[in-house]
Amino acid sequence: MANEKPVSLEVKSFADHHVITQPNPLRRVLRRVPESDLDDPVARAEKALAGLSGEFRNWMAIEADRLSAAHAAILMKGFSAATREELFRAAHDIKGDAATFGYPSAGAAAESLCRIIEHAPELEQVPPDLIAHHINAVQAIVRERTKLDTATMASELSKQLRGVADAFLTHANRDRPEHLEAILAPSIVPAE
Amino acid sequence: MYRIDFNKLRFLICDDNPHMRRILRTLLHSFGAREAYEAEDGATALEMYTHYVPDIVITDWSMPIFDGLELAQMIRQPESKGNPYAPIIMLTGHSEKRRVTVARDAGVTEFLVKPISAKGLYQRIMNVVANPRPFIKTKTYFGPDRRRNTTNTYIGPERRVGGEMEVMQQPSLLDKARSAI
Numbered sequence: 099m100a101n102e103k104p105v106s107l108e109v110k111s112f113a114d115h116h117v118i119t120q121p122n123p124l125r126r127v128l129r130r131v132p133e134s135d136l137d138d139p140v141a142r143a144e145k146a147l148a149g150l151s152g153e154f155r156n157w158m159a160i161e162a163d164r165l166s167a168a169h170a171a172i173l174m175k176g177f178s179a180a181t182r183e184e185l186f187r188a189a190h191d192i193k194g195d196a197a198t199f200g201y202p203s204a205g206a207a208a209e210s211l212c213r214i215i216e217h218a219p220e221l222e223q224v225p226p227d228l229i230a231h232h233i234n235a236v237q238a239i240v241r242e243r244t245k246l247d248t249a250t251m252a253s254e255l256s257k258q259l260r261g262v263a264d265a266f267l268t269h270a271n272r273d274r275p276e277h278l279e280a281i282l283a284p285s286i287v288p289a290e
Numbered sequence: 291m292y293r294i295d296f297n298k299l300r301f302l303i304c305d306d307n308p309h310m311r312r313i314l315r316t317l318l319h320s321f322g323a324r325e326a327y328e329a330e331d332g333a334t335a336l337e338m339y340t341h342y343v344p345d346i347v348i349t350d351w352s353m354p355i356f357d358g359l360e361l362a363q364m365i366r367q368p369e370s371k372g373n374p375y376a377p378i379i380m381l382t383g384h385s386e387k388r389r390v391t392v393a394r395d396a397g398v399t400e401f402l403v404k405p406i407s408a409k410g411l412y413q414r415i416m417n418v419v420a421n422p423r424p425f426i427k428t429k430t431y432f433g434p435d436r437r438r439n440t441t442n443t444y445i446g447p448e449r450r451v452g453g454e455m456e457v458m459q460q461p462s463l464l465d466k467a468r469s470a471i
Contacts, residue, residue: 117435118425120375124345127295128420135291139321143408146320147313157309190352191307194383194404198313205405212383285385286403 147198154199155243161195162204162240164188169233177221186215192236203252204239207232210260217267217277228266235259294419296322302344303328304335304361305381306353310406314348314381317408321415332356336364340372346418348411351382351393358382359396366397368432375425377418377434381406397433399423 110117131137165188172181189211196205211232218224239252264281271277296318303314303326311328318326327342329335333355339347347365349358356364362378364370377399382389385403393401400414423435 114428116427118427122422123375124299124377124419124422127298127345128292129295131291131293133291135293137293139293139296140408140412143317143320143412146316147408150313150316153312161309187306187352190383191310194406195307195309197405199309202405209383209385280386280388283387286387286390 151200158196158199158201158204158240161188161192161199162236165192165208165236166233169229172229182215182221186212189215189232201239201243203249203256204236206253206256207235207239207259210256210263211236213267213281214263217271217281219270219274219277223270224266228263232259232263292416292420294321294416297324299323299346299419300325300342300344301327302335302338302342302347303349304330304332304347304353304358305350306330307350310350310381310404313406314411317406317411320408321412332358332361332364335361339365339376343373344376346415347376347378348381349378351380351384351389359393359398362393362396362398366433368427374432377422379411379414379418381411394436395431395433397431399434 107118107120110119165185168181168185168188172185175181189208192208193205193212196202196208211229214224214229214232215221235255239248239255242248243252267281268278271281301318301323303311303318305311305314305328308330311330315326315328325344327338327344329338331354332349335347335349338344339361347361349361351358358380362380365372365376365378366374368374378397379400379402380393380398381402381404382393383404390401399418402410402414423438425433426435
């Protein structure tokens with residue numbers, strides 16, 4: 099697509115804005131196929147993703163260890179912009195990746211930790227155990243996943259952590275309405 | 291029914307997490323894409339954007355140096371030499387409504403919340419390919435039309451001011467950019 103023929107923009111100008119349209123530059127990549135076409139690119143991609151799944155356990159362990167390392171750095175050096183950022187980034191990555199890797203409860207625990215980091219008025223005032231429990235929960239969920247009957251326990255553990263974290267954040271932000279609103283707002287992602 | 295010829299599309303993937311980049315690459319290749327360039331931070335992505343002129347950008351939000359939001363803002367510079375119109379799909383772990391609004395106001399075309407799925411990614415790509423929105427330029431915004439709902443049921447105040455309409459043709463910045471490389 100990089101060397102297409104030049105196209106013109108059409109600009110409609112109004113009092114305080116312009117509306118700019120151009121012929122769809124990507125139109126040429128659309129191909130009409132009969133309804134009977136059996137090719138399913140989504141199914142193909144899901145199969146390819148399943149082919150990667152042998153790597154997921156190792157990847158998840160790497161992500162969990164990164165989170166623990168970020169926590170260890172905070173225990174050693176205290177909170178700074180850099181240590182806070184690394185803890186958030188590690189937790190945020192797990193929040194986004196863990197369900198894909200087959201560890202949705204680890205993702206939920208990591209999300210709860212992200213909320214604490216984002217919304218606690220002062221991280222130094224967060225009970226150290228609250229953060230430590232989140233880290234330990236992620237590690238335990240990753241470590242114990244292969245054992246039978248741990249999925250329900252992992253889910254319950256994450257829910258309990260989220261409940262405690264939300265109670266702390268709601269109290270700590272009682273005079274900060276913008277944070278309170280964000281804490282109490284429903285997620286745009288459907289619940290499990 | 292329409293399909294996308296992915297082998298004619300050039301993608302730029304920007305995510306600091308190597309596992310997520312691998313997953314994205316796997317998905318895009320299995321859709322049929324051949325060209326998917328990868329960057330692990332916003333600064334590198336911006337360089338690659340200018341160099342490779344991708345058709346579609348898929349970016350994470352949280353990244354070092356500058357993040358996906360800043361990357362979107364830098365791409366959406368109407369006077370820049372690069373192409374300010376490329377679709378930007380933000381793929382992120384952020385799942386709060388206010389984040390969607392902030393991303394939209396930075397000029398992001400589509401928002402996709404992790405965990406990623408093949409179906410979700412395909413749908414977003416299909417949407418930017420088949421249903422591009424016009425761009426709006428105001429004093430404070432340049433990006434895809436933020437009004438996605440075309441029904442007449444909106445009852446709030448009209449925030450855009452009308453007035454005389456003037457239509458002018460001008461060469462695409464995209465073509466300027468492409469002819470420069």
